Amino acid sequence: MLAAPDLRLLMTFKWITRRSDWIIFIIVFAEFSYATIILNGTVGTLITLRPTTPLPEVEAEITWMKNDGTIATNTQGVILDKLKDRINLTTNGWTLTIKHLKKEDGGVYKRIAIPSAGDQIPTIVIDLQVIDLPVIVFNVSKWREEGTCKIILQCNTNNVTTTNHTWIKNGEIITHGQSEKLEMSLYPGDKDINFTCLVSSPVNNATASILESCKGDFNLVIIISGIGAFIVILIIILVFCIKKKKKAQQFENKPETLYAVVNKRSAPVSEVDMPQCPTIYDIVRMERNQIQN
Incomplete structure (x- = not known):
């Protein structure tokens, strides 16, 4: 025979068992309510x-x-x-x-x-x-490599996570995904290429564009090289003119023999005039002869 406390425990268990459906309903309802x-x-x-x-x-x-x-x-x-x-x-x-x-x-x-x-x-x-509304800031890196302009564009956003980045070049989608960086090669003559970064957040979108070119650096190199070559040629011509002038002055200061006087009087005027400065073609020919010798 069960004692009184054991009997009360058994009766409580039976009561809970009979009303288990109601207990489950209350739990589910409370969960749904919140x-x-x-x-x-x-x-x-x-x-x-x-x-x-x-x-x-x-x-x-x-x-x-x-x-x-x-x-x-x-x-x-x-x-x-x-x-x-x-x-x-x-x-x-x-x-x-x-x-x-x-x-x-x-x-x-x-x-x-x-x-x-x-x-x-x-x-x-x-x-x-x-x-927050996405705010786009571009970070640009550029350098020259093998006759092209290498660029890296980075599309930074403020306090926005879980975003997708779409890169558009002159109206054409070139990449889409999680990467906020774009690496491209531009060629000499490419001017004002429009790059657009489209950032998609959970609730809105934001776009920003930037123009990039690949011409100024290369043209500048060509111009500087041409000016440098022209200056070098002018210096070479000036040096040859100075050397010719000194040789002519040394020749005039030497005592003339009777044979030299007779030849000088009988020579055409053009042969006794001051030597002319060499032309560019003369300089190139003389330099070539020196290299061959």
Whole structure:
């Protein structure tokens, strides 16, 4: 025969067993009542907090809470003064609209409804995540390699995660994915090539463009090389002219013999004139002869 405490324990177990279906229903209902809805909003935009299910058509006392603090009711309106100009209750308080979203508007919101009569209305829990507008900043690296312009474009965004990057060159999509960098080769003559970076965030998109060219560096090298070569040629001609002039002066200062005087008087005038400076062709020919010798 069971003792009194054991008998009470057995009776309690039987009672729980018979009502197990009701206990499971209560647990499931409680879990359903506090199902969390995740919403994403963007700084500066408008968002309406409402469940995905149809709104109840009953009279109820409705309270909106944020992070366990009451912010509005359908009887008193918006309670916090700092939110009165940005929060509106719509549809008799069943939905809440926030204008000009700010980062601090993010948080967990609850809609608690107590009906005047009828069945209990589930509590709605909404997790609002406010995301900054993507701001794109380009980081450009350029260098010359094997007659081309190598460029690396990096599309940086501020505080935006889980994004996709689409790179567009002159209106044509060339790559799409997670990479924020683009490496390209441009050729001499490529001018004002338009590169566009499209950043896709969970709630919006942002684009930015930049123009790149591959001509100035190469033209500058050609111009500098040409000027340098011209200066070198002028210096060579000047040196040869000075040498010729010195040789002519040394020749005139030597004592002339009778044979030299006779030859000088009988020579044409062009042969005794001052030697002329060599031309570029003369310099090239003399340099070639020196190399061969």
